[in-house]
Amino acid sequence: MSEDRPVAPRLLLAALLAGTTVLPAQDRTSPLESGDVRELVLGSPAGTRVEHFRLDLEGDPADGAPMGVLRWVSGTWVEDGVPRGLRLETQTIFFAAGARVIHTEVLSRDERKLVYREVRPGGGRTLVLEWPAGGEPRVLETSGGRVQRHLVETARGMFLPLALVEEARRGAVLAGPLSVFSPLAAAAEPLVVDCRDVAGADPGRRELTLSRAGGVFAGSFTFAGDSLARFQWQKGGVQARPISAADHELWRRRPPVDHGTGE
Secondary structure: OOOOOOOOHHHHHHHHHOOOOOOOHHHOOOHHHHOOOOOOOOOOOOOOEEEEEEEEEOOOOOOOOOOEEEEEEEEEEEEOOEEEEEEEEEEEEEOOOOEEEEEEEEEEOOEEEEEEEEEEOOEEEEEEEEEEOOOOOEEEEEEOOEEEEEEOOOOOOOEOHHHHHHHHHOOOOOEEEEEEEEOOOOEEEEEEEEEEEOOOOOOOEEEEEEEOHHHOEEEEEEEEOOEEEEEEOOOOOEEEEEEOHHHHHHHHHOOOOOOOOOO
16 A cells, blocks of 8 residues: 655645636546535545544644644545445645645555645645556646646655555554655655654554655654554644544634734
């Protein structure tokens, strides 16, 4: 299987705030890829896991207003009533930017597909990666009225970002240099991956860490059993902490207007 790498929040916000326009009608292929969808609601087949998180800068108090919220969904991909594989999705809201990121991955025997959609007032960006079994991964990216298509240069073992995290959650042995697809760069990125039990912690507590060339921290994910206990995108940057579904819904519907806005 393949998948996910955490992305640097400052780069992400820069990408979200970059100017874009609506894709011409003839290039639209679906409501998601055209940007018509502002939010996705997944059905919940048996075994679907839904986790909710608040996003804060490292060191921010846990009882203050978050800078955003995130929902992480993992479960069976069902098509025409038949289980086809694994479906993963994160929906992230950044309050100050008024921005939303929808990241979906579907993995089956026949294909791996990633859809990464940035939605913000007045525009957005969509990237679609399609990787048929035995074929080459292809990217279609739309932004600012431009449509770009290209092949992804990578070894056969490239991971998709969310799938990599799910592999670690399931106890897979992950170590050494790995190729991980980056939706921001629209390319494969070499990362050093390490997944191990946390010394001195409760049984079942494990941590997945990701590093770039030169040992630069690229992210970490901590698991308590099969639950995602926390994760962080970069040193000193945004970190995610679990919250209840009710708290997630409260913040999503009533975002803190004064968080990072100067109001």
